Amino acid sequence: MRNTLGDLNNHLFAQLERLSDEELKGEALVEEINRAKAVNEVASKIISNGSLVLDAKKVMDNRLDADAKLPKMLEG
Numbered sequence: 001m002r003n004t005l006g007d008l009n010n011h012l013f014a015q016l017e018r019l020s021d022e023e024l025k026g027e028a029l030v031e032e033i034n035r036a037k038a039v040n041e042v043a044s045k046i047i048s049n050g051s052l053v054l055d056a057k058k059v060m061d062n063r064l065d066a067d068a069k070l071p072k073m074l075e076g
Contacts, residue, residue: 005046005047005050008043008046008047011039011043012039012043015035015036015039018032018035018036019032019033019036
């Protein structure tokens with residue numbers, strides 16, 4: 001199975017819909033809030049990882065350009 005950022009987006013909207021259920025109350029609501037927090041943490045890691053991959057790709061693409069400047073963390 002291959003997950004995509006589109007799949008992540010769908011999961012996040014599904015979670016939002018569950019949290020928006022006005023009939024969800026008490027312990028069930030607390031459980032859903034805790035689940036949403038866990039989903040948020042995982043989603044944040046996935047997005048951060050995707051951003052890192054994109055940044056690395058940009059650096060690799062730019063290294064072919066003789067005028068490209070290295071990120072400050074790689075200078076020196």
